Amino acid sequence: MKPPIFPAAVHAAGVPPRLKTTIYPEPFASRVAGREKSVLGDLFGLTNFGVNLTRLRPGAISALRHAHSKQDEFIYVLEGHPVLVTKAGEMKLEPGMCAGFRAGAGDAHHLVNRSKEDVLYLEVGDRTADDDVVYPDDDLRLTRGADGKRSCTRRTALHIESRDVSGEP
Amino acid sequence: MKPPIFPAAVHAAGVPPRLKTTIYPEPFASRVAGREKSVLGDLFGLTNFGVNLTRLRPGAISALRHAHSKQDEFIYVLEGHPVLVTKAGEMKLEPGMCAGFRAGAGDAHHLVNRSKEDVLYLEVGDRTADDDVVYPDDDLRLTRGADGKRSCTRRTALHIESRDVSGEP
Numbered sequence: 001m002k003p004p005i006f007p008a009a010v011h012a013a014g015v016p017p018r019l020k021t022t023i024y025p026e027p028f029a030s031r032v033a034g035r036e037k038s039v040l041g042d043l044f045g046l047t048n049f050g051v052n053l054t055r056l057r058p059g060a061i062s063a064l065r066h067a068h069s070k071q072d073e074f075i076y077v078l079e080g081h082p083v084l085v086t087k088a089g090e091m092k093l094e095p096g097m098c099a100g101f102r103a104g105a106g107d108a109h110h111l112v113n114r115s116k117e118d119v120l121y122l123e124v125g126d127r128t129a130d131d132d133v134v135y136p137d138d139d140l141r142l143t144r145g146a147d148g149k150r151s152c153t154r155r156t157a158l159h160i161e162s163r164d165v166s167g168e169p
Numbered sequence: 170m171k172p173p174i175f176p177a178a179v180h181a182a183g184v185p186p187r188l189k190t191t192i193y194p195e196p197f198a199s200r201v202a203g204r205e206k207s208v209l210g211d212l213f214g215l216t217n218f219g220v221n222l223t224r225l226r227p228g229a230i231s232a233l234r235h236a237h238s239k240q241d242e243f244i245y246v247l248e249g250h251p252v253l254v255t256k257a258g259e260m261k262l263e264p265g266m267c268a269g270f271r272a273g274a275g276d277a278h279h280l281v282n283r284s285k286e287d288v289l290y291l292e293v294g295d296r297t298a299d300d301d302v303v304y305p306d307d308d309l310r311l312t313r314g315a316d317g318k319r320s321c322t323r324r325t326a327l328h329i330e331s332r333d334v335s336g337e338p
Contacts, residue, residue: 008260009253009268012245044269046241048295049218051267072215076181076245076291084178091177098220099178100213122245124293126217 006045012053015040023152024064028140034060034113040122049126056082056119062111064140069132073101073125075111080119082111103128108136175214181222184209192321193233197309203229203282209291218295225251225288231280233309238301242270242294244280249288251280272297277305 017036022029034057041051056062062075065085076098084091084099087107093099101109113119133142133150142150186205191198203226210220225231231244234254245267253260253268256276262268270278282288302311302319311319 006269006271008255008257009262009266011265012267013265040245040267041241041243041269044243045271045274046243046269048241048272048297049243049293051243051245051269051293072210072217074210074213074215074218074220074293076209076220086177088177093178096180096182097178098181098209100175100210100215100220102175102214103217105214122291124218124220124243126295128217 004045007043010040010043012038012040015043015053017055024140025152025154028064028138031061032063034058035062041124047127049124052123053078054121054123056080056111056113056121058113058116058118060113062123064135065108065110065137066133066135067106067108068101068103068125069130069134070103070128071126071131072103073109073123075099075124076122078120078122080113080117080121081115082113082119082121085110085112103131108134173214176212179209179212181207181209184212184222186224193309194321194323197233197307200230201232203227204231210293216296218293221292222247223290223292225249225280225282225290227282227285227287229282229288231292233304234277234279234306235302235304236275236277237270237272237294238299238303239272239297240295240300241272242278242292244268244293245291247289247291249282249286249290250284251282251288251290254279254281272300277303 015038017038022032036055038053040053041049077093077095079095082093084093086109135141139155141153141155143153144150184207186207191201205224207222209222210218246262246264248264251262253262255278304310308324310322310324312322313319
């Protein structure tokens with residue numbers, strides 16, 4: 001097998017969004033329907049962390065409000081005015097603003113695009129093993145199987161879906 | 170001791186550059202004299218990876234050309250036109266372009282600002298332990314002491330300098 005060939009550099013806006021748009025089952029999947037992620041870090045063979053260029057159409061959210069146990073996250077706004085929602089409340093962001101969400105803080109977050117313009121931002125997340133994700137506002141959780149793969153489940157129902165989300169930043 | 174308080178979000182351009190500008194001894198330090206790093210990830214208590222907003226004045230370089238053994242790196246150009254130098258040669262970048270440098274690839278890289286305008290970019294690097302850095306073009310290396318701290322040394326001289334560079338992204 002030939003070794004993979006990686007580019008030296010790319011125009012981020014020219015990288016097509018990935019086809020797999022979400023790991024959520026319905027009705028949660030519809031809430032991120034206007035979200036497009038172009039995977040940048042993996043393009044260069046990076047494995048320790050992921051970097052995406054993410055676009056939120058008007059009305060879309062970045063994710064269900066969530067908190068990671070072991071993985072840090074960071075976002076940098078390139079275009080538009082997303083609203084950052086955390087336990088402390090809401091904060092309207094603008095281009096050039098950034099935010100970080102440290103592992104284990106227990107403060108769930110997400111971005112909401114309530115404007116009429118697209119929001120474009122960079123997101124970074126590491127891939128520390130044994131990370132758990134909680135969603136305080138929604139009937140959803142991630143669980144880990146014996147194979148190490150994470151699965152989306154409902155809190156109030158039997159296991160409904162199992163997807164490998166190890167590529168998620 | 171009171172727990173640290175982290176901001177929800179900040180304007181990246183409003184974060185003052187760090188005072189410690191380089192880990193290099195002379196004559197290498199002068200080559201990055203026009204480089205300013207504003208530390209963003211640490212502001213939010215992130216520990217798994219670092220994110221900096223880095224400015225290169227005309228003539229400055231991002232670092233000596235170097236390669237990491239275990240840590241990935243990623244850059245995204247916000248302003249200006251740096252030249253990316255790798256083993257493959259040179260490539261002029263522009264705003265909206267990004268590049269990744271995977272751990273262990275053995276291909277050293279750096280950015281050079283040969284323009285008359287500032288270059289501004291985001292840089293991300295994880296903090297995987299036991300990372301080594303090599304500088305193929307320069308008489309320099311990083312070594313690790315028994316205390317786990319990395320030190321800058323010359324290849325051709327006795328140990329000249331010892332600095333904790335664990336905060337480097």
